[in-house]
Amino acid sequence: MKSSFESDNSFRELGRIPRSQKQKQESLQKILSGIEEKPKRKKAIFPRFLSAAAVMAACVMFAFIIFSEDSITRGSSSSEMLGNSFISQTTIAFSETEKSFSADGKYTAETATVKDPKWESTARNAINSAIPAEAVIDAKPSYDIQFFLKGKDPVKMKVWNEQGKVYFKLMDSEEIFSVPAAEGAIFMEYLEAIAQSIQNTP
Known part of the structure; x- marks a missing residue:
């Protein structure tokens, strides 16, 4: 390997080679333009890389937001039925058909009116924890339930007890x-x- 001293001598010897001033200027311009082009190439690649990274990050964020909203919607769909509303009373009756509704709030021998904090807590827990089901139920509902909520419209639902599994749906x-x-x-x-x-009840 040549020492720096030998390299300097080599460059000096190159300077003694007979060349016109124009050739020397052209050589110098080529060297300088080569030095200037290298950073430009790096700069051109770097912004492209940043743009691609920004697009990827935006896609990931968009997917995360959509997924989060979907999860929130799914998780809260049943809990919105009662929410945190105060249940003033509940009317319960045996269901006759899927289309009719027996627990309409009238005091009859076929209905029961419940005002009990333990029942309300149990009903709220069951409804809030429910998830959408793809079940097809052929049997008629077991019970009709109407929750009377303070400051809101009543919530009417049908309840099924199918082979130990509990299902429900709103009337509407x-x-x-x-x-x-x-x-x-x-x-x-x-x-x-x-x-x-x-x-x-007699």
């Missing part, structure tokens, strides 16, 4: 919800106890 909707097993079991215990009181 075709979407069926499935209640998780633990919440559904307690919910049905209350409903069956209330139904027993209806049957025992």
